[in-house]
Each structure stands twice: as C-alpha cells, then as structure tokens.
Amino acid sequence: MNQSREIQLAARPHGEPKPEDFRLVEAEVPDPEPGQLLVRNRWMSVDPYMRGRMNDVKSYVPPFQLDAPLEGGAVGQVVASADERFGEGQWVLHQLGWRELALVPAAAAQPIDPDLAPPSAFLGVLGMPGLTGYVGLFDIAGYQDGEAVFVSGAAGAVGSLVGQLAKLRGSFVVGSAGSAEKLAWLKEELGFDAVFNYKDDACHRLLRAAAPDGIDVYFDNVGGEHLEAALGSLHDRGRVALCGAISTYNATELPPGPRGLEPTIVRKRLTLKGFIITDHFHRLQAFHQEVGPLVRDGLISYRETIVEGLDHAPDAFIGLLRGENVGKMVVEV
C-alpha cells in the first residue's frame, strides 16, 4: 500500500461552492495490477464543467459521488508500471486528478512529450481546453478566415486560444473578461483588437462600442447577458458556438434566456450550436498537429494561474468560478 491524500466531495454545493463542501482525506493506494499504472500527480486541472458534476442531476457526465474522490484531468509521472507500454518516469495525462497518487488503467493514460511544452500545458492550451477552443471555432461555429469573432471568458484557457487562432487567420477579434489584468494581457500580449470588462456597463453597449461593425462568430463561454449582447451584434447568417455558461453554473434557479431571442434568430438567420468536447476527441490529432508547433514556436501564448498544494485545490476551483484565474487554472499537487 502507498500513502496518498485525496479531495472528496463532502456535500453537494448549493449555489456557489464553499470550502466545507470539500474534504481532504488520507488514502491508501495499492500497487498496480497488470494493465495498471501508479502515477504520482504533479499538476491537476480545475475546470468549470466540474461544477455541473457536483449536482445530482443527469447530464452528459455522471455526477460526482459524495464521500468519494473527485476526478478530472491530471498530469504526472509513472512511479510503478504493470504495463509494458509505460516505464517509470514516463509523463502521462489521465482523468484521476484531485489526489496525489492515482491508480490509472494504462488504456486511460496518454503519454505526453515534455519537450513540446511543459507537462502542465497538456491540461490547458494543448489539452482539453485547447481542443475545446479549436473544435468550437472551426467545427461548431464554422469560422472562416477573416470573419470577425467575439469570445467571452477570453482570458480563460479556452477563450485565449480561440482569440489567438482567429488573429492568426486575419480576423478582427474582440474579447471580454472581468479584470484590468486580464484585459491588458489580451490586448498587449495576445493582440486582441478590442477588449472590454463586462462589469463596466451593460454588455450590449460594451460590445457595440468594441465591435461597431458587428461580428460573424460568437464563441460563448459565459451565457446570459453576453449571449444577448452577441445576438444584437451578429451579422446575418452569424453563428454561435455554445461551449459553456459559467454565468449560470452557480444559479439555483433557471436563469432567464436572452431577450428577443427567437425573432433575432429568425430575422438574422442565426445558428446556435452547443457542443461537448468529449464528442470530438477524434479531432485531437489534427489539433495537436496544428496547434502544437504554434505553441512550441511561441506563435500562440498561454498563461497559467498555479495554486500550490492539493489542500488548496477547492480554493482554486472556487476561485475559477469567480474568474480569479488568468489563463488556465492549475493546481500543483
């Protein structure tokens, strides 16, 4: 047996999660059986979608269980292998985060190349959030080179890649975020054409001022007022990729939909399309081939907000939902 620690779900959050909804627990992890790996997690991911799994409702992923460890993306090194494809010291990406030691089926572990980028990048710009931005922009929104793009949550792991991909293809790109630090990063380092802080005024006025000529594509990480504003600024035949609705995740009642939705969708012939990244893993290779070199060569930048220590993982998650991260929120285990 190997001594480990893990974070369990102690209670299902009502509204915004509180520290008491989580519990740090000592755990014993057995040695690997054939086909298993024992992995020492080095970094783990906190992602907005995890909030939905904390509710006891049917969704595209099953809910987290009470008094059991949480799960999610993590990268670490193999410390004991019972599968010939993996040796000790190998870096792997897997889905058993929120713990120090993980017993991972070899089939569920993906080797990663630490020479392409630091391993933690495989939780962000080169991982599921990056793939989400790539698939959402190209496959879901049907973005064409040069179209004007608006992305909300633009300083997050997904949004910051969406904006940079569109900039590299000659687009006018506008992004929204919730702090001066985020806006400065978007404008000065990532080259966004226009940015706004959604806390400053009504979203539709801010967007209208930032993109007076309108937009063709809206990549929605936020929902709510942001979507309503985008509907007003979209050109005829505009498309919306709905990736998430972080503004609603802590809601305890059904949030109202955007006003004027149906007449606007009809009049402008808009398309709104939701997607879940787990349906699109077949695009992972194309994504890595295209975006990997751009990251390696510095043509695409990324940032991480790193929280130290497994015991602070709940704080990292709560902070993520409050927008306290710039770029990918990662916990160094």
Added chain:
Amino acid sequence: MNQSREIQLAARPHGEPKPEDFRLVEAEVPDPEPGQLLVRNRWMSVDPYMRGRMNDVKSYVPPFQLDAPLEGGAVGQVVASADERFGEGQWVLHQLGWRELALVPAAAAQPIDPDLAPPSAFLGVLGMPGLTGYVGLFDIAGYQDGEAVFVSGAAGAVGSLVGQLAKLRGSFVVGSAGSAEKLAWLKEELGFDAVFNYKDDACHRLLRAAAPDGIDVYFDNVGGEHLEAALGSLHDRGRVALCGAISTYNATELPPGPRGLEPTIVRKRLTLKGFIITDHFHRLQAFHQEVGPLVRDGLISYRETIVEGLDHAPDAFIGLLRGENVGKMVVEV
C-alpha cells in the same frame, strides 16, 4: 385608367393591429406598358411576417410605407397583357396583393397550373407557406425519416404541412394549436399522433404528456413558452428550425428568452437555426415536384379559412395573429 380599390397602411400598429391602422382607398390603375401585366386579383394572402413589415425597423424585408398600398402574395387572372409570355385569362401568382387590380412586371409573375390544385392553394400548401415547411423540416432542421417531430402552430398553413410530411415518413408527430376545432382536424384528418391546446396548461407539461419519449426535431412557428418546452423535451443532438415567433409579433417590449437556454443547448448539444424563406427559392422546383403530386392525390390535406371581400382583409390579418384561422388564411378579393 382602370378603377380599382386597395388597402393602405394608415398608421403603424402599436401592439395588436386595429382596424383604424388600415384604410380602403379607391385607386386608378393604368393600362400595362410593355413588359407589364394587368392582373385582377382573385385571392390574396395574409401572413404573420407582414406584422413585422408594419413596423418602421430594418429587417429582412423593407417596412411597408404609410399611405401606400400593402403588399403580399396574391393569385389572379391576367386581364390585359403587354408581354408575349402571358395571355388573357392566364392564372398567375405575384406579390401585389391587398388590391383588386395589380399592375405586375411580367418577370415578377409566376404562371400557375389550376389543374394541379385550385389557384388559392398556391398561396398556401403549394406556395410560400408550403415551401417554408418543406425547407424548414428538411434543410434547416435536417429531419431524418422516423425522427419524432413537434410542430407549434400546427394547424396553420406551414405547420400542417410539416406534420403531414413527417407522418408520411413514419414519424411520431405532436402538434400544438389553440382551439378544439384545430386539434380535431390535426388528430382526425391529418393523423397527428398527439396534439395539445397550449392554452390548457404550462406548455412544458403539455408537451411532456403528449410526447413522453421526447422529440428529435422542433419546428418553431411560435417562440416563447413553446420553445422553452421544446428545449426540455429534445433529445441529445436535437434540432430546432426557427421559422417565426408569432407569440412575439405584437409585443411592445423585447420578450424574455426561454429559461435555462444556454446550459440546455450545451448539455444536449442542440442546434437552433433560424431561416427566412426568401433565401431558399432555389428549392421551389424540388418542393413542387415532391409535394405537388401528394396534394393532387390527396395524400396531403389542406384547409383554408376564406374571408370574403377586400374590405375585410384587415380583419383577416388581425384574426390571423389571434389564431382565428384553421389552415391557410386567405381573402377572396
């Protein structure tokens, strides 16, 4: 000069149109110049989209002008022709309704075949409303044979065709309407599997009871509560064709959007797509080839609510927005 009468827009309606917003006027119509036809209108169409043109706002069709005759689909016979392609007595479909005599550019007149169906049918099941149902179901919603379909405004000219097309292809079809007479027609004559009166209860409860196994496609003529209900009943990867939002046309403020919209679209990977039929006239031939014989052979039924007399055209239009029609609302000029 030829004596005629026409209906003019006397005032832009605020909310529900009133009779005083319209005016019956004597008019003189000149004889046709080369390339023109003088047409005596026999039937004219009133359609929900006309309400939008009565507002002075930019939209996909320009607004109607005050103190000028209204426009819209009409069928009639040529009484004087200055174009060699048309002879006297020829039945034509054109866009200068709301008047007795119309001076129509020959290029804007479409010959119709009265042996295929009575001429008034070219304003409904074989006209723009029919094409709207056909394009919306197949091209916009991407309907596949056998998928479960919900259509609102099901007893209207568009909805009644949508439901019958899906029934002919083996689908479970549920329709909503606002009177017992309409429901009886849908159920007993058109073969809908389930129907409900949306005035009876909350729409989401009525739909859930009518289609307990859920739906794959929603054809939306109504918007509002109907759309919210459909979002709740759609299966994963369901599609919504947004054709119109008659529940909002008389609204004087932006109507609230469906609650829970964004999380539902994401979780179920839904697609919502608006369309305007004028973008899809290239499908007219395919539509006539497929649906024309079905109508001729009685495999598709249709009904008309005929209002007599041009002077009652405003009442017909007001009644249409109140849902007083079963099938296509037509004015016999």
